[in-house]
Amino acid sequence: MKKITITDVAKHAGVSKSTVSQYLNERYDYMGGETKARIEAAIKELNYSPNFLARSLKQKKTNTIGVIVANILHVFSTQIIRAIQDYCSERNFHVIACNADDDPRKEKQFIEMLQAKQVDGIIVFPTGANKSLYQTLIMTNYPTVFIDRMVSGVGIDTVLLDNEKASKLAIQTFLMQGYQRIAMISPPLLPNITPRMERTTGYKQTITENGLSLRPEYIANVETTNVRDHLRKMLALREPPDAMLALNDLVLVEILHYMKENQLQIPKDLAIIGIDDVTFASVYNPALTTIAQPAFAMGKKAAELLLEKISNITKRREGIVYRFEPKIMRRDSV
Incomplete structure (x- = not known):
């Protein structure tokens, strides 16, 4: 035919x-x-x-971008992808989403694959371990935007939360409710994963600024699979914590599992605040107090910046950091 x-x-x-x-x-x-x-x-x-392929070859433009997330299991990551896709769809751009599992090797492969497919630009949750590749993107003027993480010495526009303020909001909320023994559990601290580092700094600063002792036994930076074990050890202390800050949604889920398995009551036995407003927070019993990231606004901003670069709308200095404000969602877990 x-x-x-x-x-x-x-x-x-x-x-x-x-x-x-x-x-x-x-x-x-x-x-x-x-x-x-x-x-x-x-x-x-x-x-x-x-024939979109022939058209893209002629125009040297595919109207496609790539998004490389660190871990697609995070609610924040899926919300970011949705926001980017919504913004791009309205402007006739397609989105290819990739999950790098926080693996620098996978990240490098995805960046190279997306370039080989001639996508017009990329939005990346960077691992931070491929600095020479990032610098090549800058040198070749390849449209790139970082999200959620900063990479020292790399001048690429970055969109992320005010992470220190997120922890500060949580600690201040605990203190206003009379809690004094406030603990924190986070995934392992890695220099390239900005949110973990900044949220931990925010926790420590707010504890000391309010005249409380910074107790090492109240801080755990562990793999998600070890969260329950470390919570058990904390609650077995002679002076166990009466409040707990979960630094992200995956840690929060593990804490909730432990509380249920051991028939502990929230907030009677342990008050809880999680950073990231998980979808089930308002329907959980009791409803969970969380610190929300404006994920959709952040995703939209990242997409907006990238499409501006692709269209050469703006001629300005690169490496600008765009910080977004966290918001406390007050519910019943405190």
């Missing part, structure tokens, strides 16, 4: 090829409604499918 071409559509609609091309590229400024209707009808009647 003969493949239908743009020439066939033009003949069927009684217009020129250039007019059909303008229609396909949504350039309607000087196109009448009747002409648009004839072209649309011709496309449907002939079952014409545009």
Whole structure:
């Protein structure tokens, strides 16, 4: 069966090829409604499918971007992807999402794969371990935006939360409710994972600024699989914590599992605040107090910055950090 071409559509609609091309590229400024209707009808009647690959090669643009997340299991990551996709879809851009598992090797492979597919730019939750590759992206003017993490010495625009303030909000909330023995559990502290480092700093600073002793036994930086064991050890102390800050959503889930398994009551036995407003927070019993990241606003900002770079709308200094404000969602777990 003969493949239908743009020439066939033009003949069927009684217009020129250039007019059909303008229609396909949504350039309607000087196109009448009747002409648009004839072209649309011709496309449907002939079952014409545009050759996007040929068009992208001609225009040197694919209208596609890549998003590389560190761990797609985080609620924050999925919300970011959704926000980016929503913003890009409205502007006729497609999104390819990749999960790097916080593995520098996978991150490098994904960046190289996306470039090979000629995507117009990428948004990355960087591992921080591929600095030479990041510098190459800068040197070749390849549109790139970082999200959630900063990489020292790399001048790429970055979108992230005010993480220290997120911890500060949580600790202040505990203190206002009369809690004094406030503990914290986070995943392992790695220099390249900005949120963990900054949230831990925020916790320590707020504890000491309020005249409390910084007790090492109240701090655990452990793999998610070890959260329950460390919580058990904390609660077995002679002076166990009466409040707990979970530094992200995966840690929070493990804490909740432990509380349920051991028939402990929230907040009677342990008050809890988690950073990241998990989807079940308001329906959990008791409803969970959380510190919310404006994930959709952050994802939209990252997409906006990237598309500006792709379109060369802005000519400005790179390496700007865009901080977003956390918000406390007060519920019943404190």
